[in-house]
Amino acid sequence: MKNDAQPLPEGPVEIDETRLAADGKTRLGVLEDYIGYHLRIAQAASFRAFCQRTGRTDVKPGWLTLLMIIAENPGIAPVALSRAAGRDKSTLTPMLRDLIKRGYLVKEERENDRRSYGLSLTAEGRVGLAELVDHAAAHDRELDRIIGSMKPRLIKMLRKIATDLG
Amino acid sequence: MKNDAQPLPEGPVEIDETRLAADGKTRLGVLEDYIGYHLRIAQAASFRAFCQRTGRTDVKPGWLTLLMIIAENPGIAPVALSRAAGRDKSTLTPMLRDLIKRGYLVKEERENDRRSYGLSLTAEGRVGLAELVDHAAAHDRELDRIIGSMKPRLIKMLRKIATDLG
Protein backbone atom coordinates (compact mmCIF):
# COMPACT_ATOMS: atom_id res chain seq x y z
CA MET A 1 0.00 0.00 0.00
CA LYS A 2 1.40 3.37 -1.02
CA ASN A 3 1.37 6.15 1.49
CA ASP A 4 2.39 9.34 -0.28
CA ALA A 5 0.72 12.08 1.71
CA GLN A 6 -0.05 15.28 -0.17
CA PRO A 7 0.26 18.76 1.32
CA LEU A 8 -3.12 20.03 2.41
CA PRO A 9 -4.60 22.83 0.30
CA GLU A 10 -4.88 26.12 2.13
CA GLY A 11 -7.82 27.83 0.46
CA PRO A 12 -11.39 26.55 0.08
CA VAL A 13 -11.32 23.09 -1.43
CA GLU A 14 -12.46 22.80 -5.03
CA ILE A 15 -15.14 20.12 -5.15
CA ASP A 16 -15.61 18.08 -8.30
CA GLU A 17 -19.35 18.34 -8.72
CA THR A 18 -19.52 15.30 -10.96
CA ARG A 19 -18.65 13.23 -7.90
CA LEU A 20 -21.65 14.33 -5.91
CA ALA A 21 -25.05 12.71 -5.64
CA ALA A 22 -28.12 14.39 -7.08
CA ASP A 23 -28.58 16.37 -3.87
CA GLY A 24 -25.34 18.21 -4.61
CA LYS A 25 -23.96 17.48 -1.17
CA THR A 26 -23.33 13.81 -0.65
CA ARG A 27 -19.98 12.56 -1.91
CA LEU A 28 -20.02 9.39 -3.96
CA GLY A 29 -16.30 8.69 -4.28
CA VAL A 30 -15.31 5.88 -6.61
CA LEU A 31 -18.94 4.85 -6.81
CA GLU A 32 -19.20 7.61 -9.39
CA ASP A 33 -17.03 5.55 -11.75
CA TYR A 34 -19.11 2.40 -11.50
CA ILE A 35 -21.36 1.72 -14.46
CA GLY A 36 -23.43 -0.63 -12.32
CA TYR A 37 -24.30 2.12 -9.87
CA HIS A 38 -25.56 4.50 -12.55
CA LEU A 39 -27.37 1.70 -14.30
CA ARG A 40 -29.28 0.95 -11.13
CA ILE A 41 -30.08 4.57 -10.32
CA ALA A 42 -31.28 5.34 -13.84
CA GLN A 43 -33.36 2.19 -14.06
CA ALA A 44 -34.97 2.86 -10.70
CA ALA A 45 -35.84 6.43 -11.72
CA SER A 46 -37.30 5.29 -15.03
CA PHE A 47 -39.32 2.54 -13.37
CA ARG A 48 -40.65 4.87 -10.71
CA ALA A 49 -41.67 7.45 -13.28
CA PHE A 50 -43.47 4.82 -15.32
CA CYS A 51 -45.30 3.47 -12.27
CA GLN A 52 -46.49 6.91 -11.30
CA ARG A 53 -47.81 7.45 -14.79
CA THR A 54 -49.86 4.24 -14.85
CA GLY A 55 -50.50 4.20 -11.12
CA ARG A 56 -54.14 5.24 -11.41
CA THR A 57 -55.27 2.24 -13.39
CA ASP A 58 -55.23 -1.39 -12.36
CA VAL A 59 -52.80 -2.36 -15.11
CA LYS A 60 -49.47 -3.27 -13.63
CA PRO A 61 -46.27 -2.03 -15.25
CA GLY A 62 -44.58 -5.42 -15.49
CA TRP A 63 -47.29 -6.59 -17.85
CA LEU A 64 -46.26 -4.39 -20.74
CA THR A 65 -43.16 -6.33 -21.70
CA LEU A 66 -44.91 -9.68 -21.50
CA LEU A 67 -47.98 -8.62 -23.47
CA MET A 68 -45.91 -6.92 -26.14
CA ILE A 69 -43.64 -9.90 -26.68
CA ILE A 70 -46.62 -12.23 -26.80
CA ALA A 71 -48.32 -9.90 -29.30
CA GLU A 72 -45.25 -10.08 -31.51
CA ASN A 73 -44.81 -13.83 -31.04
CA PRO A 74 -48.20 -15.54 -30.83
CA GLY A 75 -47.97 -19.04 -29.39
CA ILE A 76 -44.67 -18.35 -27.63
CA ALA A 77 -43.71 -20.68 -24.78
CA PRO A 78 -43.15 -19.36 -21.25
CA VAL A 79 -39.46 -20.21 -21.27
CA ALA A 80 -38.83 -18.25 -24.48
CA LEU A 81 -40.87 -15.40 -23.06
CA SER A 82 -38.74 -15.54 -19.94
CA ARG A 83 -35.52 -15.13 -21.89
CA ALA A 84 -36.85 -12.34 -24.08
CA ALA A 85 -38.26 -10.42 -21.14
CA GLY A 86 -35.12 -10.85 -19.07
CA ARG A 87 -36.95 -12.42 -16.13
CA ASP A 88 -36.52 -15.76 -14.45
CA LYS A 89 -39.06 -18.32 -15.61
CA SER A 90 -40.35 -18.76 -12.08
CA THR A 91 -41.16 -15.05 -12.01
CA LEU A 92 -43.49 -15.44 -14.94
CA THR A 93 -45.64 -18.17 -13.43
CA PRO A 94 -47.80 -15.96 -11.18
CA MET A 95 -47.89 -13.12 -13.71
CA LEU A 96 -49.16 -15.38 -16.46
CA ARG A 97 -51.71 -16.88 -14.08
CA ASP A 98 -53.02 -13.37 -13.33
CA LEU A 99 -53.12 -12.39 -17.00
CA ILE A 100 -54.99 -15.57 -17.90
CA LYS A 101 -57.44 -15.17 -15.02
CA ARG A 102 -58.05 -11.61 -16.15
CA GLY A 103 -58.81 -12.80 -19.65
CA TYR A 104 -55.84 -11.14 -21.34
CA LEU A 105 -54.16 -14.39 -22.38
CA VAL A 106 -55.06 -17.91 -23.39
CA LYS A 107 -53.05 -21.10 -23.11
CA GLU A 108 -52.86 -23.34 -26.16
CA GLU A 109 -51.81 -26.93 -25.62
CA ARG A 110 -49.18 -28.37 -27.90
CA GLU A 111 -49.58 -31.68 -29.62
CA ASN A 112 -45.91 -32.50 -29.94
CA ASP A 113 -44.85 -31.53 -26.40
CA ARG A 114 -47.23 -31.96 -23.51
CA ARG A 115 -44.91 -30.21 -21.06
CA SER A 116 -45.19 -26.82 -22.68
CA TYR A 117 -47.95 -24.61 -24.02
CA GLY A 118 -48.34 -21.56 -26.23
CA LEU A 119 -49.48 -18.12 -25.18
CA SER A 120 -51.62 -15.72 -27.19
CA LEU A 121 -53.49 -12.50 -26.59
CA THR A 122 -57.26 -12.35 -26.40
CA ALA A 123 -59.22 -9.42 -27.79
CA GLU A 124 -59.39 -8.07 -24.24
CA GLY A 125 -55.65 -8.50 -23.94
CA ARG A 126 -55.11 -6.43 -27.05
CA VAL A 127 -57.17 -3.63 -25.54
CA GLY A 128 -55.19 -3.76 -22.31
CA LEU A 129 -51.94 -3.78 -24.23
CA ALA A 130 -53.00 -0.75 -26.26
CA GLU A 131 -53.72 1.11 -23.04
CA LEU A 132 -50.31 0.25 -21.64
CA VAL A 133 -48.61 1.19 -24.87
CA ASP A 134 -50.13 4.66 -24.59
CA HIS A 135 -48.58 5.12 -21.18
CA ALA A 136 -45.28 3.68 -22.32
CA ALA A 137 -45.16 5.92 -25.37
CA ALA A 138 -45.70 9.00 -23.22
CA HIS A 139 -43.05 7.81 -20.81
CA ASP A 140 -40.57 7.11 -23.54
CA ARG A 141 -41.18 10.49 -25.13
CA GLU A 142 -39.98 11.95 -21.87
CA LEU A 143 -36.90 9.75 -21.99
CA ASP A 144 -36.36 10.76 -25.61
CA ARG A 145 -36.50 14.39 -24.62
CA ILE A 146 -33.86 13.75 -21.96
CA ILE A 147 -31.54 11.68 -24.12
CA GLY A 148 -32.16 13.24 -27.50
CA SER A 149 -30.06 12.14 -30.43
CA MET A 150 -27.92 9.87 -28.28
CA LYS A 151 -30.75 7.35 -28.06
CA PRO A 152 -29.50 4.87 -30.67
CA ARG A 153 -26.05 4.84 -29.15
CA LEU A 154 -27.46 4.41 -25.64
CA ILE A 155 -29.64 1.50 -26.69
CA LYS A 156 -26.73 -0.12 -28.47
CA MET A 157 -24.57 0.10 -25.35
CA LEU A 158 -27.29 -1.22 -23.07
CA ARG A 159 -27.96 -4.13 -25.37
CA LYS A 160 -24.26 -4.91 -25.52
CA ILE A 161 -24.12 -5.04 -21.73
CA ALA A 162 -27.10 -7.37 -21.57
CA THR A 163 -25.88 -9.79 -24.21
CA ASP A 164 -22.18 -9.83 -23.32
CA LEU A 165 -22.92 -10.27 -19.62
CA GLY A 166 -25.68 -12.82 -20.04
CA MET B 1 -57.88 0.48 -38.40
CA LYS B 2 -56.14 0.29 -41.74
CA ASN B 3 -56.26 -2.94 -43.61
CA ASP B 4 -53.90 -2.57 -46.56
CA ALA B 5 -52.74 -6.09 -47.22
CA GLN B 6 -49.32 -6.38 -48.80
CA PRO B 7 -48.42 -9.06 -51.31
CA LEU B 8 -46.57 -11.82 -49.58
CA PRO B 9 -42.85 -12.04 -50.32
CA GLU B 10 -41.89 -15.20 -52.15
CA GLY B 11 -38.33 -15.79 -51.04
CA PRO B 12 -37.03 -16.07 -47.46
CA VAL B 13 -38.04 -13.05 -45.41
CA GLU B 14 -35.29 -10.60 -44.45
CA ILE B 15 -35.41 -10.20 -40.68
CA ASP B 16 -34.07 -7.09 -38.98
CA GLU B 17 -31.83 -8.72 -36.42
CA THR B 18 -31.71 -5.64 -34.25
CA ARG B 19 -35.36 -6.24 -33.45
CA LEU B 20 -34.82 -9.68 -32.00
CA ALA B 21 -34.19 -10.73 -28.42
CA ALA B 22 -30.86 -12.17 -27.36
CA ASP B 23 -31.97 -15.64 -28.38
CA GLY B 24 -32.04 -14.50 -31.98
CA LYS B 25 -35.55 -15.78 -32.49
CA THR B 26 -38.07 -13.87 -30.43
CA ARG B 27 -39.38 -10.70 -32.01
CA LEU B 28 -39.47 -7.63 -29.81
CA GLY B 29 -41.35 -5.17 -32.02
CA VAL B 30 -41.54 -1.60 -30.80
CA LEU B 31 -40.18 -2.72 -27.44
CA GLU B 32 -36.82 -2.52 -29.16
CA ASP B 33 -37.17 1.27 -29.33
CA TYR B 34 -37.93 1.70 -25.63
CA ILE B 35 -35.07 2.97 -23.54
CA GLY B 36 -36.80 1.72 -20.42
CA TYR B 37 -36.81 -1.86 -21.67
CA HIS B 38 -33.08 -1.89 -22.40
CA LEU B 39 -32.35 -0.13 -19.16
CA ARG B 40 -34.10 -2.90 -17.27
CA ILE B 41 -32.49 -5.74 -19.19
CA ALA B 42 -29.00 -4.30 -18.84
CA GLN B 43 -29.43 -3.54 -15.16
CA ALA B 44 -30.76 -7.02 -14.47
CA ALA B 45 -27.84 -8.62 -16.29
CA SER B 46 -25.32 -6.47 -14.43
CA PHE B 47 -26.94 -7.17 -11.07
CA ARG B 48 -27.07 -10.89 -11.72
CA ALA B 49 -23.43 -10.99 -12.74
CA PHE B 50 -22.42 -9.09 -9.62
CA CYS B 51 -24.46 -11.38 -7.38
CA GLN B 52 -22.87 -14.47 -8.85
CA ARG B 53 -19.44 -12.99 -8.27
CA THR B 54 -20.06 -12.28 -4.59
CA GLY B 55 -22.45 -15.18 -4.12
CA ARG B 56 -19.97 -17.33 -2.21
CA THR B 57 -19.52 -14.97 0.69
CA ASP B 58 -22.12 -13.76 3.14
CA VAL B 59 -21.76 -10.15 2.12
CA LYS B 60 -24.88 -9.00 0.34
CA PRO B 61 -24.62 -6.94 -2.84
CA GLY B 62 -26.95 -4.16 -1.75
CA TRP B 63 -24.52 -3.27 0.99
CA LEU B 64 -21.82 -1.91 -1.28
CA THR B 65 -23.55 1.32 -2.17
CA LEU B 66 -24.54 2.05 1.41
CA LEU B 67 -21.14 1.29 2.90
CA MET B 68 -19.32 3.25 0.24
CA ILE B 69 -21.47 6.33 0.63
CA ILE B 70 -21.13 6.16 4.41
CA ALA B 71 -17.36 5.78 4.05
CA GLU B 72 -17.29 8.93 1.93
CA ASN B 73 -19.68 10.81 4.21
CA PRO B 74 -19.11 9.86 7.86
CA GLY B 75 -22.01 10.85 10.07
CA ILE B 76 -24.49 10.92 7.21
CA ALA B 77 -28.19 10.69 8.10
CA PRO B 78 -30.38 7.87 6.76
CA VAL B 79 -32.50 10.22 4.68
CA ALA B 80 -29.47 11.66 2.88
CA LEU B 81 -28.13 8.17 2.40
CA SER B 82 -31.48 7.19 0.93
CA ARG B 83 -31.35 9.93 -1.67
CA ALA B 84 -27.75 9.27 -2.62
CA ALA B 85 -28.28 5.53 -2.92
CA GLY B 86 -31.48 5.96 -4.91
CA ARG B 87 -33.52 3.85 -2.48
CA ASP B 88 -36.60 4.66 -0.51
CA LYS B 89 -35.84 5.54 3.10
CA SER B 90 -38.05 2.71 4.34
CA THR B 91 -35.91 0.28 2.35
CA LEU B 92 -32.85 1.32 4.32
CA THR B 93 -34.31 0.67 7.76
CA PRO B 94 -33.85 -3.13 7.82
CA MET B 95 -30.56 -2.97 5.92
CA LEU B 96 -29.07 -0.52 8.39
CA ARG B 97 -30.36 -2.64 11.26
CA ASP B 98 -28.55 -5.66 9.81
CA LEU B 99 -25.35 -3.72 9.21
CA ILE B 100 -25.37 -2.37 12.75
CA LYS B 101 -26.13 -5.79 14.24
CA ARG B 102 -23.25 -7.22 12.24
CA GLY B 103 -20.92 -4.56 13.62
CA TYR B 104 -20.25 -2.80 10.33
CA LEU B 105 -21.92 0.48 11.34
CA VAL B 106 -22.50 2.58 14.42
CA LYS B 107 -25.25 5.08 15.16
CA GLU B 108 -24.23 8.44 16.55
CA GLU B 109 -26.91 10.47 18.27
CA ARG B 110 -27.21 14.11 17.34
CA GLU B 111 -27.38 16.87 19.91
CA ASN B 112 -29.37 19.30 17.81
CA ASP B 113 -31.90 16.83 16.36
CA ARG B 114 -33.18 13.91 18.37
CA ARG B 115 -35.13 12.48 15.44
CA SER B 116 -32.11 11.69 13.35
CA TYR B 117 -28.73 10.10 13.84
CA GLY B 118 -25.41 9.82 12.06
CA LEU B 119 -23.92 6.70 10.52
CA SER B 120 -20.26 5.75 10.43
CA LEU B 121 -18.21 2.70 9.58
CA THR B 122 -16.51 0.61 12.21
CA ALA B 123 -13.11 -0.97 11.61
CA GLU B 124 -14.95 -4.19 10.80
CA GLY B 125 -17.14 -2.30 8.38
CA ARG B 126 -14.11 -0.98 6.58
CA VAL B 127 -12.84 -4.54 6.15
CA GLY B 128 -16.19 -5.68 4.78
CA LEU B 129 -16.32 -2.72 2.45
CA ALA B 130 -12.83 -3.44 1.15
CA GLU B 131 -13.88 -6.97 0.37
CA LEU B 132 -16.94 -5.78 -1.52
CA VAL B 133 -14.91 -3.18 -3.39
CA ASP B 134 -12.65 -5.95 -4.67
CA HIS B 135 -15.62 -7.77 -6.14
CA ALA B 136 -17.07 -4.56 -7.54
CA ALA B 137 -13.80 -3.57 -9.14
CA ALA B 138 -13.55 -6.93 -10.89
CA HIS B 139 -17.16 -6.67 -11.99
CA ASP B 140 -16.72 -3.18 -13.32
CA ARG B 141 -13.56 -4.15 -15.17
CA GLU B 142 -15.76 -6.57 -17.06
CA LEU B 143 -18.25 -3.81 -17.80
CA ASP B 144 -15.38 -1.56 -18.87
CA ARG B 145 -14.19 -4.22 -21.26
CA ILE B 146 -17.69 -4.41 -22.75
CA ILE B 147 -18.28 -0.68 -23.01
CA GLY B 148 -14.76 0.52 -23.64
CA SER B 149 -14.18 4.16 -24.43
CA MET B 150 -17.89 4.94 -24.41
CA LYS B 151 -17.96 4.70 -20.63
CA PRO B 152 -17.90 8.45 -19.83
CA ARG B 153 -20.69 9.13 -22.30
CA LEU B 154 -22.76 6.21 -20.98
CA ILE B 155 -22.41 7.39 -17.39
CA LYS B 156 -23.30 10.91 -18.41
CA MET B 157 -26.48 9.74 -20.09
CA LEU B 158 -27.50 7.50 -17.21
CA ARG B 159 -26.96 10.28 -14.71
CA LYS B 160 -29.00 12.63 -16.85
CA ILE B 161 -31.86 10.16 -16.87
CA ALA B 162 -31.73 9.78 -13.10
CA THR B 163 -31.60 13.48 -12.33
CA ASP B 164 -34.03 14.74 -14.97
CA LEU B 165 -36.57 12.05 -14.15
CA GLY B 166 -36.25 12.30 -10.38
Add this chain to the structure above:
DNA sequence: CGCAAAATGTTTGGGTTCAAACCAGTTTGC
Protein backbone atom coordinates in the same frame (compact mmCIF):
# COMPACT_ATOMS: atom_id res chain seq x y z
C1' DC C 1 -44.99 32.20 22.61
C1' DG C 2 -48.15 28.71 20.20
C1' DC C 3 -49.61 25.95 16.87
C1' DA C 4 -49.69 24.26 12.10
C1' DA C 5 -46.59 22.40 8.65
C1' DA C 6 -42.63 19.95 7.44
C1' DA C 7 -38.97 16.62 8.28
C1' DT C 8 -37.05 12.08 10.09
C1' DG C 9 -37.17 7.38 10.84
C1' DT C 10 -40.06 3.20 11.47
C1' DT C 11 -43.77 -0.02 10.61
C1' DT C 12 -46.93 -2.30 7.66
C1' DG C 13 -48.71 -4.20 3.46
C1' DG C 14 -48.22 -5.52 -1.10
C1' DG C 15 -45.65 -6.42 -5.26
C1' DT C 16 -41.52 -8.09 -7.68
C1' DT C 17 -37.71 -10.88 -8.30
C1' DC C 18 -34.38 -14.82 -8.14
C1' DA C 19 -32.47 -19.40 -7.12
C1' DA C 20 -33.04 -24.05 -5.69
C1' DA C 21 -35.84 -27.97 -5.37
C1' DC C 22 -39.22 -30.45 -7.64
C1' DC C 23 -42.30 -33.08 -11.00
C1' DA C 24 -43.62 -34.47 -15.48
C1' DG C 25 -42.56 -35.21 -20.13
C1' DT C 26 -38.98 -35.71 -23.84
C1' DT C 27 -34.65 -36.75 -25.94
C1' DT C 28 -30.29 -39.15 -26.07
C1' DG C 29 -27.06 -42.91 -25.78
C1' DC C 30 -26.09 -47.37 -25.54
Add this chain to the structure above:
DNA sequence: GCAAACTGGTTTGAACCCAAACATTTTGCG
Protein backbone atom coordinates in the same frame (compact mmCIF):
# COMPACT_ATOMS: atom_id res chain seq x y z
C1' DG D 1 -36.02 -50.58 -25.53
C1' DC D 2 -34.66 -48.38 -21.55
C1' DA D 3 -32.12 -45.79 -18.29
C1' DA D 4 -29.90 -41.36 -17.91
C1' DA D 5 -29.73 -36.76 -19.06
C1' DC D 6 -32.23 -32.96 -20.36
C1' DT D 7 -36.06 -29.57 -20.80
C1' DG D 8 -40.29 -26.91 -19.48
C1' DG D 9 -43.05 -25.32 -15.92
C1' DT D 10 -44.33 -24.87 -11.00
C1' DT D 11 -43.65 -24.43 -6.07
C1' DT D 12 -41.16 -22.71 -2.17
C1' DG D 13 -38.25 -19.65 0.48
C1' DA D 14 -35.93 -15.59 0.92
C1' DA D 15 -34.47 -10.99 -0.31
C1' DC D 16 -35.49 -6.54 -1.93
C1' DC D 17 -38.21 -2.59 -2.90
C1' DC D 18 -41.75 1.05 -2.61
C1' DA D 19 -45.64 3.76 -0.95
C1' DA D 20 -48.72 4.94 2.65
C1' DA D 21 -49.63 5.49 7.38
C1' DC D 22 -47.61 6.54 11.75
C1' DA D 23 -45.08 8.72 16.00
C1' DT D 24 -41.69 11.93 17.21
C1' DT D 25 -39.32 16.09 16.70
C1' DT D 26 -38.17 20.37 14.58
C1' DT D 27 -39.22 24.53 12.12
C1' DG D 28 -41.74 28.47 10.52
C1' DC D 29 -45.01 31.86 10.83
C1' DG D 30 -48.40 34.70 12.96
